[in-house]
Amino acid sequence: MPQNTALIFGYNDYTFEIEKNIKSHYEFIHIFQLDAEKEPKDRGEYKIYSFDLSENWDDLSASVNIDTCVAFCLLEDMAENIFLTISLRETFKMLTIVALSKDKESTDKLMLAGATRILPTTQTTANIIVDMLEKPIITEVLHGILYEKSDLKIVQIKIDNDEFFNGKYPADIDWSRAHGIIVLSVFNDDMSSEFIYSSKEKHHIIKSGDVFVVVGYDEDIKNFKKMIGSKVD
């Protein structure tokens, strides 16, 4: 079932930034404010709901179809955020939970608490600051690609027609000259990932179901997709 609802827990600067970036992906966004936080205020198009950490989530289950939801746990107090994550996981076994973490210790605890994905703020910030200082050009290019500030795009493409590749290995194909794109890595159907030139050994023959991570211009990517008969991004 497609996920069309975002549940954002926590009402702070992270909430605003995440809501701004994900609103095009979701049909519905519900923002929840912890009782202990500031006086609730409705934010533009969204109504701000309140919740407390002792919730049993009955109201939530009744108001939304939880199978179509993704939860963002964005409480700034890490102990509360971990508690919230564990509380949601305990009630909703299959819910995708994306949780904010401010340090390595909280990351480990959030994983144990059942978070599907972590947004490690401190580590990511530190990594990017170091990259900005040590590899400024790479960082600029990478940000341009990743955050759509340039014409270049990074996309994932699923292979639906492996006949086109005729039993070849990813490293055998001159992607840049033949298709104008650069293939960075391949996700196999067994969910293991491999960077295209990570070793000199050839492990994997291209087959249907593989997902390629590709960098290129829009037009070249479209042509490539057409060529390999890809239907889904």
Add this chain to the structure above:
Amino acid sequence: MQKHLLVDIAYQINTSKRYANVKHFFYNLLENDNYKYKKFFDIFMITLIFSSVIILVREVKSHVNDELLFFNTYIVSFIFLIEYLLRFWVSSSVTNIIIEQNEQDTILGNKFQLLKSLKIIAVLKLKYVLSLKAIIDLLAIMPFFHELRLLRIFVLFRVFKLFRYAKSIHTFTSVIIAKKFEFVTLLIFASIVVFVSSVLIYVMEANNPASPVNTLFEAIYWSIVTISTVGYGDITPVTEAGRVVAMFVIVAGIAVFSFTTSLIVTAFTEKLDEIKDTKQIDDIAKIKEFYLICGYESISKEVAKKLSINNRVIILEEHSLKVKEAIKDGFTALNYDPGSIESYKKLRINLEAQVKAIICLSHSDVENLYTALTVRSFNKDVYILSILKNKINRNKLIFAGVNELFYEKELVGIIAKEFIGQPVAFEAIHALRMNYKGVDMQEIVVNDRILESFVMVGELENKKYRVVLLGIYKKNKKRFFFNPLDSTILEVGDYLLVIGNTQFIKSFSKYLHKKG
């Protein structure tokens, strides 16, 4: 007329670049501990002193050949004399004094007072000549008059001269000076005890034929030996009264001894932080290049950890507890306020030459802004990167002179978007960033050496080395060319952005630089 001539000469000397350079060089060599060649000069002088002392000591009871005596009497003494004169020269500026006096007199409409300026010069130079170090230096030259056998006692001063070059002696002296009052009190107490006990023992023992104490000098000698707890035993009291005095001196001796020990230990403990700080500042002044992190918070810890893999990192933090934490984490941290100009002055950091970038990572925009503004007030060029805690302060920080801002919350939003939209692509970039499975993204700068062998992109053979050439960044055009054509011409200053296994990239880079 003569006065004018003198002022003219003073101006001429003072404006001469060559004269200033020569004087500056000798000043650095003799007095500036941070001058890189000073340590070589010091080692040379120490070697000279040792060799001279060895020759003089050997000469006391053995024959020393004439060449060595000549070396010691003339060459070493001559070098010491030159050093003394150079120190005398750089101790103050005669020309400056004359010029200042002349300018002052001109402003006040008076005639140039030559005598007054000569007086100032004489006072300053005399002050130098009478300083302890200068006296020792002068006395160390005395063996020059080797023929006057009496003056051989001055060999001692050559040993004393060593003090000038040993930094630990300065530290010890400063520690003693810090506890001057306590040491003077102790000295007075010890002197009174020595005086009273010497007189008493003399009175009690001098008339007894069996007693070894016959003179007042012997009594003083006995008192000092006893009070210092050395107790040779060559002189001992024989009368009962004398032994009572001895008991009193022994008890007083223990008090003096323990008081002295505790004084020195306390003084050192109190000065220890200062000594360590000074040592650290000296060490930092010698570092060629480093990143300066202002503020020690959770992000600073991570940034410092990553940067210190390939670079030197110095942390400035005004809270002592955080400094302790940073030191415990293995970083070089100093307890100085990064928002104070005074801190940079004390630390003697040369921002232009030494600092690669200043990274403001305090958890308060106010503090980061203050730091950036402080740095900009005396340096316009150093690169400043700061984190932004509240979006509303973005323009203020840019106005304060920050070159690059990093807003962590915005990043979290963008990451969330990527993760939701394209989880696989997100994983790939994340893996690249984290150097996951040894795959990395690196910049290779095209230099003259590479250009000698490779003219076009098609000649690079990156595929042979299993390296992906993502593109070229043309620095002169400030533009990134993705997936460049084989016919793209390479230029000096271009950056090749490559992706691949770290080892493969290393071999590829080696290949680019080697082929010729």
